Amino acid sequence: MKIQSPRGTEDLLPEVTYKWHLIEDKLKNLATLYNYKEIRTPMFEHTELFQRGVGETTDIVQKEMYTFEDRSGRSLTLRPEGTASVVRSYVQHKMHGNTNQPSKLYYMGPMFRYERPQQGRTRQFHQFGIEAIGSEDPAIDAEVIAFAMGCFTELGLKSLKLVINSIGDEESRKSHREALINHFTPVKNELCDDCNERLEKNPLRLLDCKVDQGHEAMKTAPSILDYLNDESKQYFEDVKAHLDEMGIDYVVDDKLVRGLDYYTHTAFEIMSEAEGFGSITTLMGGGRYNGLVQDLGGPEISGIGFAFGVERLLMALEAEGIDLKADDSMDCFIISIGEKTKTFTSKLLYQLRKEGIRADQDYLNRKLKGQFKQAERLNAKLAMIVGENELENGVINIKNLNTGDEKAVQLDETIPYIQSQLEEEIE
Ligand code: AMP
Secondary structure (H helix, E strand, O other): OOOOOOOOOOOOOHHHHHHHHHHHHHHHHHHHHHOOEEOOOOOEEEHHHHHHHOOOOOHHHHHHOOEEEOOOOOEEEEOOOOHHHHHHHHHHOOHHHOOOOOEEEEEEEEEEOOOOOEOOEOOEEEEEEEEEEOOOOHHHHHHHHHHHHHHHHOOOOOOEEEEEEEOOOHHHHHHHHHHHHHHHHHHHHHOOHHHHHHHHHOHHHHHHOOOOOOOHHHHOOOOHHHHOOHHHHHHHHHHHHHHHHHOOOOEEOOOOOOOOOOEEEEEEEEEEOOOOOOOOOEEEEEEEEOOHHHHOOOOOOOEEEEEEEHHHHHHHHHHOOOOOOOOOOEEEEEEEOOHHHHHHHHHHHHHHHHOOOOEEEOOOOOOHHHHHHHHHHOOEEEEEEEOHHHHHHOEEEEEEOOOOOEEEEEHHHHHHHHHHHHHHHHO
16 A cells, blocks of 8 residues: 555645745745844644643644654654744743843744644644744834735735734733623523633633634623723734834724733734635734743743744635746756766766756756757756767857857866856846
C-alpha cells in the first residue's frame, strides 16, 4: 500500500511554493517597514504552556491539541498557535529588560490542530503573526491593525472587512460578565451543553457559540460596549481616532469577543468578502492581552498581536483572481554535444553558478534538439553550446534564445559576455 500524507496535511509542491516565497518575502519586508524582528520558537512545547497560555476552556486545549509523551515521559504538544510560545520566550529571555522597547516580534511557521479538515481548515497550517509587547499606547494597537491590513492589501486584496471591538479592562469585563450571567441564567436550559459550561467558567465565550447563534437571548445579550468604564471607553476612542486618521476603514462589532480571560481592550478580525471565498471567511484574528506575560512568570506587561493562516490568504487571492507571477526563468542552459564535453560542462556550470548566474544542463543524455527544447521549457535566456570541436578551439557558441543571435566567444570571455547579455535583458 502506498503511504499517503496524514489527513489534514498538505504537500506544498514546486508549482505552489513560489507563491509562498513571494508571500513570505512580502511579509518579511512589511515587518522590516514596521520594525518588527523575527522570532523562531520550537515546534513543540511543554503541554502546560498551552493549557495556561491558550486557556483550559478553549476548544484548542480541550479538543485540538497534538499532545504526546516523549521517551522520558514528559508531556509535550505540537504548537497550536504562536502567542503562548512567543510570550514564553519573551519571559524566558527577559526581553522586558532590553533597552529597546516595546518588543516587536513576528513569527512564521506551521501550527498543528486536530480539527475536522475542510476547505480553509487543516491540521497543519501556517501562520504569520506578530506580537508587540510592552506598550499600552492606543497608537500601537492602531499600528498592529494597520500592519494586519497591510498583509492583505499589499498583495492586492480588496474585498476585505476589518471588524474591531473593545472588551475593555478587567473592571469593565467583570461588570459585563455579571450582566451576561444574569441574562443567560434564566434560559440556560435552552442552551447547549457547551454554553452551560461556558456560563459557569467563561460567559463571554457564549457569544461565539456556533450552536446557539440563533437563540433569542443571543440577540439581546448585553453589549460589552455598554459596560466599558471611562478609561476603557477612552482607550477605544483613541484607537479608532488613530485608524480614522490613517484612513483605515473598519466596522465596530460588539459581538466580536476573544474568549480568553487575558484579553483586554482591542479585539479585531479581518474577513474576506470575496465571492467564492468559502464559508469560513475569517482571514485573521488579533487582540490585546493583559496578564499572559504575568501568568507565564514575567512582570505585569501587556501586549497586542495578530495571527493569520497563509493558506487562507492564498484562498483569498484566488477568490479575487489575483495571480502571483512566478519568476521561473533561467539565465543560461548548457547544451553539450559528445561524451568528452561532460566534465567540462559540469565545471563550467559550477563556475557560472559561483558568479551568480542561474544555470543548468542536461542530465538525461538528450539529443541536441531535445536539449534546446529543455532550454526552452526552462525559459532560459541564453544557451551555451559546447561540442568537442569548440573545446579544442577554446571557443564556445552562445545563443540568445530571445533574439536568436549567436556568437562564438573565447573561453575566458564567456562569463563577462553572459553577464553583459543578461544586463541587456534587464535594461
Ligand atoms: P486563531 O489562532 O484560532 O485565532 O486563528 C488565527 C488564524 O489562523 C485564523 O484566522 C486562520 O487564518 C488561521 N487558522 C486557524 N486555524 C486554522 C486551521 N485549522 N487551518 C487553517 N488556518 C487556520
